[in-house]
Amino acid sequence: MEFVISHLVKSYGSKQVLKDVDFVFEEGRIYGLLGRNGSGKTTFFNCINGDIDINSGSFYLRENSGSKDIIKIEPQDIGYLVSTPTVPEFMTGREFLKFFLEIHEEIKPDKTIDEYFDYMMIPEDDRDRLLKDYSHGTKNKMQMLLNIIASPRLVLLDEPLTSLDVIIAEEMKNVIRSQKQGRITIFSTHLLDVAVDLCDEIVLLHNGRLEPIDKSNLGDSDFKDKIIAALKDQDDA
Amino acid sequence: MRNTFTNTLTKVNHLRSIIGYNGLVYALKKLPVIGKHLPDKLYSLTALKVIYWIFHIIKEVSMLFIGKIFGLGMIYLAALLLNKGYIGYGMAEGISSPNLYASFALFMFIIYALFGLLINTRLFKCTTEKEYLVFMLRMNARTLNNTLFIFDLGKLVIGYLIAGIVAIIGGAPFWLWLGIPVLAVCIKLFGAGVLAAFYRSKHKHNKLLKGSTWGLIVRLLLVFMLLPVFMVLVINGYYVPLQYMLIIAAVFVLLGIWGFWELSRFDENLHRRALRDNIVRNEIESYKEPDHSKQFKRLKAKGTVKGDKKGFEYLNALFVRRHRTMLVLKAVIFTIVVLLIIALVLFEFIYGYARRFGSDSTWNMLFNNLINFFTGHGYADALHPFDENAATLFFRDCASKQLLLMIIPLSIADISFKSTQAMYINCDNSLMTFSFFKQREKIIRLFDIRLKQLIRINIWPALACGLFAVLILFNTGGQDYPFQYLLTVLVPVLISVINSMTWLTLYYLFQPFTTTVNVKGGAYRVTRIILTFITIIICWITLNTAVLAGVLTVFTVVYVILLRAIVKKYAPKTWKMKS
Numbered sequence: 001m002e003f004v005i006s007h008l009v010k011s012y013g014s015k016q017v018l019k020d021v022d023f024v025f026e027e028g029r030i031y032g033l034l035g036r037n038g039s040g041k042t043t044f045f046n047c048i049n050g051d052i053d054i055n056s057g058s059f060y061l062r063e064n065s066g067s068k069d070i071i072k073i074e075p076q077d078i079g080y081l082v083s084t085p086t087v088p089e090f091m092t093g094r095e096f097l098k099f100f101l102e103i104h105e106e107i108k109p110d111k112t113i114d115e116y117f118d119y120m121m122i123p124e125d126d127r128d129r130l131l132k133d134y135s136h137g138t139k140n141k142m143q144m145l146l147n148i149i150a151s152p153r154l155v156l157l158d159e160p161l162t163s164l165d166v167i168i169a170e171e172m173k174n175v176i177r178s179q180k181q182g183r184i185t186i187f188s189t190h191l192l193d194v195a196v197d198l199c200d201e202i203v204l205l206h207n208g209r210l211e212p213i214d215k216s217n218l219g220d221s222d223f224k225d226k227i228i229a230a231l232k233d234q235d236d237a
Numbered sequence: 238m239r240n241t242f243t244n245t246l247t248k249v250n251h252l253r254s255i256i257g258y259n260g261l262v263y264a265l266k267k268l269p270v271i272g273k274h275l276p277d278k279l280y281s282l283t284a285l286k287v288i289y290w291i292f293h294i295i296k297e298v299s300m301l302f303i304g305k306i307f308g309l310g311m312i313y314l315a316a317l318l319l320n321k322g323y324i325g326y327g328m329a330e331g332i333s334s335p336n337l338y339a340s341f342a343l344f345m346f347i348i349y350a351l352f353g354l355l356i357n358t359r360l361f362k363c364t365t366e367k368e369y370l371v372f373m374l375r376m377n378a379r380t381l382n383n384t385l386f387i388f389d390l391g392k393l394v395i396g397y398l399i400a401g402i403v404a405i406i407g408g409a410p411f412w413l414w415l416g417i418p419v420l421a422v423c424i425k426l427f428g429a430g431v432l433a434a435f436y437r438s439k440h441k442h443n444k445l446l447k448g449s450t451w452g453l454i455v456r457l458l459l460v461f462m463l464l465p466v467f468m469v470l471v472i473n474g475y476y477v478p479l480q481y482m483l484i485i486a487a488v489f490v491l492l493g494i495w496g497f498w499e500l501s502r503f504d505e506n507l508h509r510r511a512l513r514d515n516i517v518r519n520e521i522e523s524y525k526e527p528d529h530s531k532q533f534k535r536l537k538a539k540g541t542v543k544g545d546k547k548g549f550e551y552l553n554a555l556f557v558r559r560h561r562t563m564l565v566l567k568a569v570i571f572t573i574v575v576l577l578i579i580a581l582v583l584f585e586f587i588y589g590y591a592r593r594f595g596s597d598s599t600w601n602m603l604f605n606n607l608i609n610f611f612t613g614h615g616y617a618d619a620l621h622p623f624d625e626n627a628a629t630l631f632f633r634d635c636a637s638k639q640l641l642l643m644i645i646p647l648s649i650a651d652i653s654f655k656s657t658q659a660m661y662i663n664c665d666n667s668l669m670t671f672s673f674f675k676q677r678e679k680i681i682r683l684f685d686i687r688l689k690q691l692i693r694i695n696i697w698p699a700l701a702c703g704l705f706a707v708l709i710l711f712n713t714g715g716q717d718y719p720f721q722y723l724l725t726v727l728v729p730v731l732i733s734v735i736n737s738m739t740w741l742t743l744y745y746l747f748q749p750f751t752t753t754v755n756v757k758g759g760a761y762r763v764t765r766i767i768l769t770f771i772t773i774i775i776c777w778i779t780l781n782t783a784v785l786a787g788v789l790t791v792f793t794v795v796y797v798i799l800l801r802a803i804v805k806k807y808a809p810k811t812w813k814m815k816s
Contacts, residue, residue, distance in 0.1 A: 075672035086667035
């Protein structure tokens with residue numbers, strides 16, 4: 001399966017945030033969407049998620065690169081983790097999970113509610129507390145858990161590790177890695193180290209365009225320098 | 238010196254007009270429908286800027302007239318009326334009319350000026366143009382603050398001198414015409430001096446007053462303002478002797494000189510720091526949630542949903558349970574108050590009847606009239622017959638032909654608006670990040686559940702109002718036609734259904750709240766204004782209850798079906814996360 005973006009354009013007034021974005025994402029890989037602050041990463045995700053209207057272009061799924069059958073993206077195909085997690089504050093974690101499983105009648109859960117909590121390492125004493133009292137990290141885990149249960153084909157992660165402590169960030173990384181099979185994961189960040197550590201592919205978003213980075217030397221200090229230089233060059237251009 | 242003043246003032250006014258003009262264009266571009274068609278070029282159109290400049294000057298002059306001339310003019314006018322009354326009743330012994338006038342005017346003016354002193358603490362307020370000029374363009378903060386302060390004082394003096402013409406015509410002494418502007422300047426200098434002295438000693442601004450403290454101050458000052466009226470009209474013409482008023486005025490003049498001295502030693506560095514601190518304070522204030530959003534955050538994980546509710550039914554039941562006090566309280570209180578009024582009126586009538594005619598007759602009367610009520614007849618009693626007079630006829634007319642007036646109390650009791658705020662801030666705002674929540678079928682399923690829920694809560698005040706109207710009918714002659722009692726209850730119920738449907742639809746289509754439950758978006762506001770206007774007109778339509786119930790039933794059915802279809806069609810587009 002592939003996620004294809006074709007000539008996507010998004011402007012705010014005269015300011016073009018996304019200029020002719022053209023890219024193909026492949027199944028089973030984690031893509032690190034790297035860009036400077038304000039480069040349009042969240043706008044890109046909001047466009048894909050249908051939260052804001054695009055000016056032109058299209059995006060769709062297809063079974064493989066040779067396939068001509070376009071699969072229109074429906075809301076249930078997308079799982080979106082926003083950087084500032086928001087959860088219904090009047091529910092407890094357990095109540096929210098119960099509701100979520102009931103609303104997704106198509107899902108046949110292979111775990112009990114507590115097993116799901118265990119999987120995400122959400123502490124027992126948090127499970128029956130109101131979500132409004134959850135820490136930032138636990139709210140983030142809840143969001144991730146729901147996306148895992150819903151099992152969407154396309155997962156958009158908008159800087160989900162920002163402001164998490166080291167332990168929770170590492171736990172989240174492991175979960176993201178373990179969930180990459182069978183879906184396309186796009187992980188936005190402005191932190192180069194996180195992208196290099198977690199992602200199979202790195203895509204730069206700058207000057208409103210997506211550009212793949214040759215990943216052959218992923219992990220080299222030269223590689224990082226190359227990316228920084230590329231971002232700087234494009235910014236100065 | 239003069240050149241510096243003129244240059245600074247020109248720069249400030251130029252910047253103000255640029256900020257004002259750009260703000261106006263920005264606001265226009267945010268307007269629904271037309272906004273997106275307006276080009277960015279508007280920001281640079283010279284012709285429009287000139288037009289804006291003209292309006293800017295008109296606005297400045299108008300502010301001068303409204304604020305200064307109107308304020309002092311009213312005081313002079315009040316003093317004139319008091320003086321006339323006082324002289325007219327022959328109570329002015331030992332004081333001339335002009336001096337009495339001056340005493341009244343000074344008394345009210347000093348209170349007025351002190352009030353102005355409290356609300357007008359702009360000297361160290363860092364407005365947008367001050368921020369640009371001082372922190373970006375490196376202008377001398379002291380020069381800027383002092384220039385604007387002198388400019389304000391100049392406007393004050395001119396405005397007060399113009400208003401003083403009223404005083405001269407009204408018989409005020411000439412010295413008052415010149416004296417009040419001087420006193421005003423001194424009081425202003427005193428106020429500015431206090432701010433400067435406070436900042437110099439504490440290195441921070443004085444604390445902002447809380448809303449409740451403001452309310453208290455305003456009430457106190459109003460009482461003081463009304464004191465002369467009270468003295469003249471109630472306590473036999475007493476007045477504060479002019480000498481005392483002049484002594485108080487002299488004290489303020491001295492305090493003004495002190496203020497001037499305090500300001501003169503407030504150096505550039507302090508001015509700059511004071512402005513910077515004001516920016517910091519404003520930033521902090523802007524991050525504080527307004528009080529009205531806090532009420533939605535008082536949630537406790539108490540209780541759960543009984544029964545076998547699942548999915549959205551479960552979500553809604555849980556939502557109502559956790560927000561019970563917030564959602565139901567208003568409707569419950571309203572219903573109880575209406576029922577209490579009914580109970581009190583009935584008690585008063587039955588108790589009076591019992592005292593007059595004894596308990597046996599009372600039981601008879603009650604039994605007979607209960608039968609009358611349930612068989613659709615009106616009140617009847619041989620001992621105490623129905624007294625038809627203008628008042629009873631008026632109430633009967635209202636209960637049988639003006640039932641649309643019920644829109645007013647039912648709008649007050651309606652909980653839909655607050656419910657939608659709670660839905661957004663505590664539920665939908667977060668669930669919108671999940672794809673399932675944005676699916677058409679699921680949106681409409683939750684919409685239906687919520688509509689039923691709102692109707693279930695709003696129906697109680699409607700029933701209470703309906704019962705109230707029925708009792709009026711019963712007490713003033715009974716039904717004019719069969720089922721009139723039933724239809725009289727049906728009308729407010731239908732109004733409450735329409736209310737619930739309207740608010741919920743508006744919420745789904747406009748998604749109009751911020752996370753601090755403030756209303757955003759011009760379209761929602763405009764729609765509300767139009768609806769309020771239509772409602773006010775509809776309220777006064779006279780219509781027989783039978784016809785009204787028929788029309789309303791058809792209208793409600795069509796309205797609900799139509800709005801539901803609109804929500805189903807458009808909500809998947811509007812029902813989305815907005816940054």
